[in-house]
Amino acid sequence: MKDKKEIPFNKPYLTGKEVHYLYDSVSSGKLSGNGKYTKKCQNFLVNSYGFGKCLLTTSCTDALEMAALLIDIQPGDEVIMPSYTFVSTANAFILRGAKIVFADSRKDHPGMDEASIEKLITAKTKAIVPVHYAGVACDMDVIMDLADQYNLFVIEDAAQAIDNYYIDRTGNKRALGSIGHLAAFSFHETKNIISGEGGMLAINDAQFQERAEIIWEKGTNRSSFFRGEVDKYGWVDIGSSFLPSELISSFLWAQLENLKEIQQRRTEIWNLYFQGLETWAHDNNIGLPVIPSYSTNNAHMFYLVFENIEQRDSVIKKLKKNNILAVFHYLSLHKSEFYKDKHDGRELIESDSFSDCLVRLPMFFELEDSQIERIIKVIKSSI
Structure with a gap:
């Protein structure tokens, strides 16, 4: 007799602490972003994976859009990425006026064919966006060598790649998302570690760290003000409201603990x-x-x-x-x-x-x- 119990494609996993930390956030009176749980998550991720700096975002899409702003994508710039990816990978750069140059997948894996990238590079190419499909690493030695040779930025789309590693040609193991200049992660409910909707931008190139925080805070130097680095804050750059609420961060913290x-x-x-x-x-x-x-x-x-x-x-x-x-x-x-x-x-x-x-x-x-x-x-x- 056929088993009638449905097996879903995905079922979000709750560790049991999510509601406790959500209650703690609500009772603290601090619901907007960049509070206690935001900082706990960001510090955990930096210390665990060696990212230069982490900023939680409301989605991986937002993290990719921040990356496009940070590398100053202009109309006519070209960005190389795989065709076999989610639309957000492309949209983040199209919103800034970029032309997307799609690379084919490998024969043995849906990830982009690293050997096909160089012939796609032109004088207008500004960035390569490798997507670590299924969390599996692209060959980052090949991609970073090309970036160095042609003076390009590398933005890792690591939406599916939390807690996975690349083994470089010298045998060193490096966390995915810690290799490119910037990297975007997802904590959507279909991912390994979740917050319903949510994401993170990893900033590994120090030249972007200060500006990333400003873009993250709606184009203001608000974070510097609260650290006492400036005596008032104001509008100093373009930006948007990319940071998540403490409710999202507190949920995520319960996941990261487990x-x-x-x-x-x-x-x-x-x-x-x-x-x-x-x-x-x-x-x-x-x-x-x-x-x-x-x-x-x-x-x-x-x-x-x-x-x-x-x-x-x-x-x-x-x-x-x-x-x-x-x-x-x-x-x-x-x-x-x-x-x-x-x-x-x-x-x-x-x-x-x-x-x-x-x-x-x-x-x-x-x-x-x-x-x-x-x-x-x-x-x-x-x-």
């Missing part, structure tokens, strides 16, 4: 999927997630890559029939309704292939071993 436990369970789930599907996938020419030798694995997602769109849709349909919700992911941005007429006409074959063939499986902290077994059984029966 980061190790959350990551351990997600890794167990990822490994159960891999072990349960490895032989079947090999026998049926189905792609499994690839973790390059230069990346660790933060178990953000588990996906399968099918041979064609018909096979993919058939498996999603079979899972749904068994009350299991799996989803395909991004549609190539270069073919989007908004940007297709602005794209330069290059075919991005691998990006389109992942758009057609990739399926994300349920992945959340409270996913039970028996549910994983059930998901695997249905998938295996689909082909």
